[in-house]
Amino acid sequence: MTRIDLTRRQAIAGAVAASVLASTGAGAAEGEPKTLTRRRLRVGMSGFPRSFDPVIATDTAIRRIIPQLFDTLITFDHAHDMGLRPSLAERWERINAQSLRLFLRKGVAFHDGTPLTAEDVAFSLGPDHLLGPGRSGMSEALQSLDRLEKVEIVDPYTVIVHAKGADALLEQRLAAWGSEIVSQRAFVAAGSWERWTTAPVGSGPYKLVDHKLDIRVSLTAHDAYWGGRPPFDGIEYRIIPELSARVNGLLASELDIATDIPPDQFAGIQKRADLEVVGGAVQNIRSLVFDQTDSLLKDARVRRAMSLALDRKLIVRSLWEDRLPIPNGYQLPSYGEGYIHEFPSLAYDPGKAKELLAEAGYKGEQITYRLLNNYYPNQVSGAQTMIEMWRAVGLNVKLQMMENFAQIQRQPVRAIFDTSNTALFLDHLGHPWREYGPSGTLPKSIGIWRNEEYFALGAKLQDTVQGEQRRPIIRRMLEIINEIDPPCVILHVSGQFYGKRRDVSWLPGLTLDLNLGPFNRALIRT
Template identity: 25%
Template sequence: MKSWTSFLAAAAVATALSLPAFAARTDLVIGIPLEPPHLDPTAGAAAAIDEVLYANVFEGLTRIGPSGEVLPALAESWDISEDGTVYTFRLRSGVKFHDGSDFDAEDVKFSLDRARAEDSVNAQKILFEAIDSVEAVDPATVKIMLKHPQGAFLYNMGWGDAVIVAPESADTNKEKPIGTGPFRFENWAKGASIRLAKADSYWGEPAYLDKVEFRIVPDAAAAVPALLSGDVQAFPFFQPDGVAQIEGDPRFRIEVGATEGETLLSMNNKKEPFDKLQVRQAISYALDRQAIIDGASAGLGTPIGSHQSPASKAYVDLTGTYPHDVARAKELLKEAGLENGFKTSIKLPPPSYARLGGEIIASQLREIGIEAEIIPVEWAQWLDQVFTRKDYDLTIVSHTEPNDIDIYSRKDYYFNYDNPAFDKVIAELNLTSDEAKRNELLGQAQKILADDAVVGFLYELPKVGVWDAKLEGFWKDAPIQANDVTKVRWTD
């Protein structure tokens, strides 16, 4: 009996040793509120494109890290000439695109020349304006000559708009994106989800996850049940009005971080009566920022008085420039010859911060005699009517691109703002690499925008992340518009 028991025990140990160790889960479903209009980061302004593809599928010469730092990506290192006009990038070896083709210096030259070409459709074409020429020295070396020094050049090369694409697949990336990242595109079920799979040939550290699905969940009413049921395990950009229903549940982790999302009541500065400074100032005084934050963002968000993230070292608190003051707002309208107010319209894209914020702002404007008709629009309409054709009076949108105060110097930008003094500051900023001097210039730029009341500066959009407590590797902050899942994994 004793020997038989010993035999069974030994057999059990042998069986246990022969079984594979328990493997952590390797699939993930992420909820995203907006579906991208297409899947090419180099051909569209919608943040939803980068939120799926940045760092996951596509890579640039550099990349922006979770703290906003510039990190090597397809370029493993670089040298900068003493005068700051020549950048020599040494590229990583053994890199392949997801279709099996080799990555080399010619792909970099093609991508940058394409982005800055006269017929370029790149939404951030201005990022490449300083480039004079691009030379593929050899397959592993690229030399970029600038027209003048550009202090933010390495940072600019880390934007989603600057990712490297191959000439063979560039024209089809909108529907079938082919990059060099740790995940490859697998499927896009329009209106439902986008699926990625681990790229087995990835040059760098492989991702922990084998499958990632980005599922379109447009509102908190649907997001909360999806989380509670386990159908969706993470919402890196969760809508604030759903947080109260998740708080206190030990199955989930909630992290509130900072973004680069300046939320604005944009005004068409060349359209009457918004071409008058007193009118823009009156609107700014009419805005009760805290009430807007409470009603449209569940109390989450930091008030701003100009176009800079409070998380930035260059941030200047200018919220006191236009405190909520209905009486002063009415005085300014009277000075503008509009004592009896006027009628206008406000076009609102789909996000809840815009739709809810629009209702609150319309009510606040009504207090000073401005009747704002609310016009809900879908993103495609907003991009066409507002962003491209400038066919609008007022609108609400969060500008989530990083360090983008220079947009106010762009003559074709939808604000229709033109101030030579501001342009001069931005021109000097572009030539400056010293951090202290850059911060000083950024402070000057913020002050000019506040004084000119170019837009109604509302608040910095919070990044509210909610995910399964067993997940780790998500970014707390959002220095760039991305859902980087390259380091995300299940802990058990």
Template identity: 25%
Template structure:
């Protein structure tokens, strides 16, 4: 009996070893296949630029998109009536070759270029302009429900769009609106094909058609967006055959792909890796200051931050210099308010950032009657201009703990994060990270600090800040065409917002990118967009 059991045991053991060896062989084959796939992906095609992006895009519809991550793709598929002159935030002609403005600043007349076609073969005319803006602004428009269009705020001053002829169009404004041309150059002002919108409806964001230097080819979710050269482009052909935008949300993976040759160009380089990339002989690092603000939204609708003393306490409690020096490795400067200093004519130089003062923070917290309530802090895993969001969020949590605030972090993927923050923090969270890249001093405060910009009213004031004086200043600044007068109004607004502290003002970022040495004629833009038409990829 014992012999039989031993024999049976030997057979069983032999069988186990046989199947184990088969399993190991399969594992080896799988590893080999993965290695082959990795090698194939690492070998970037000739004259095809591979761009490593920080997140999966949400939509290829410029009227629906809100994130810089998406804008960097869209600016290469579409054109607007006007555009930013390369290297500046100055306006130059694009689909419109000329324009005039009435003396009272309420009529903008554009003469359009002729002979331009959308990527779907339909002609670009004044009727397309009318369709685009009425789609965004007119709730009764048959294709308005293909939205939502959260940045239609940019054109809220438009009363009507009049087609004067096949190639001329006039915008009639309700009142003078100083940022109008600048907003037309922003991605929300990009012109889409009416025929494509009619064909795809709500799915247009997955089937984009513009007039840009590159045409949409495919979108494999969480893998890549591919655009190919538009051989009929009105403003000269792109040097590249195609561009592939790869969403690589993990910063370490993005760095590894850059070093291995899996991507040619990487945006938003983690600060810890900048020095290494600068030393690499086959890589070029690009850096430029731009109109960026990184801040924490504080919930004034519910919870402890309805009290101004608590909001000011957060600003005193955060060691912003340590964040800039340690986490961001000197790639940013401390923020004093909602307006970036790059707008020299509108920036309030008299404002000083809240100093790091834990003692003062504790006194304010005690005076506000905080009783140890749990504070929920929304943090993103990565997104447009978010500057090491996990590391920053963790460091901020630690600073707030030192002054007695009990903060719990909830982290989310970028698009999920936006889906939680943009509708308003409500009763769900007390604070959230946020970053904006803006084209005018009007943009961020108008969309995120006015009472009329509360989420349920269509804006991005997710913390429910409200100050009638700020509302009045922003309204007046929009109507003022004299830049010096506008600047004075914005400076007053900044002083009030600094005192009210609806946000914790953290930093202004110096944007960066790194490219392989074979990439030529690339430059960073003050707008933070990627303009790739003239970029070359040498053999």
């Protein structure tokens, strides 16, 4: 595929997506009767968000709420295999391999009633916002948006987004987490990042009313929403860390939706005629992170042995009822052209694990596993299962219980710990690279893994447009993080399951986001 082929294909895709939305999206939602009585939705989730601004972080708790408050220019369509569709930009077109012209939707109102213009887009994707407080660069949005060079304002409703070089993924970046558009006027009026992040102003289907640390977050409907009347009068997120308390809240009709339900709770929910379990695999991979600076874990043979000792099929069968796939390397089939179909599957080979440990001179020294109490579903039972598998090959792994991620990542780490990673966009650069690239969580935020070859290959991949040239680069990057110098043990694709009332018209999407607005696929389907 030549560079001009890419430009034409993406321009056509933008035009087609715009016509589809015009016929099935906002217009249909706006036609709903305004007098329809709406419920106030009650959602039980496990954690409180540490910020309400989209660029700061991408924790699960944050992503449960951000889609209600903000919109992106382009969005992934969870109802149609994560294809791209218009959002705040009603259409777009490629100018060249590094520039994209976007035509903004007119009549979009922020929560404070002010109109969306090109100035808000330029500000949201510009350094004063994108780089975080004081332009410090402490912004997880840079994991996907670091390639943006500038936003050029053509007129109040037209912008051109320029990348730093040829970028085959520019459209996807503008649909990724962290690319949400905020109100420049409200940001300036807030006077500081601290005040802004507690009461931000976006254009999403709901607006923030109040919040109380570790107790609740309350939203109310933004009835001037450009996409149509929100389906709920408001949303109350109740912070309920204990799984049993969330399940009991659902069973007692105190909650409409309960998040993070593991399979061993399905039967108790499904036996109730008024309740159901929904969800499945999402665009996320669960893994265990290594501290490469540790005296034991710096040896790649020890890290490889820890991976080879795990029977992932047994883990998925016993803990997840065989509902989750095991990826072949750190990748997902949804990557399309960037997916390496023939890449080897993750091996289970206890004999080889023992050989590697012997070669490394490992003699039973303790490896610490820092663990949270079921922040992820089945986290503790999964850890206990893996410890037995490691013990079978001679690995001495001990649990150290922690209360939060601040404790998990406290320096020096000298341990392994759980994490999950969502594909911000559907490519190696939008998934493992955002964790393990030079601006990623492990190298930059925590400082426990570096690989210069991987960094150099990623930099080359960012400037490579043609698919046949990208694939060998991606394959080598997969070899590094899977075999040569693994930063983690890949476990399985993550699953997100929810208990809910049957009379609530809502279906989960393919990421950790909760989409509770009028474009939820349950509403589109009906």
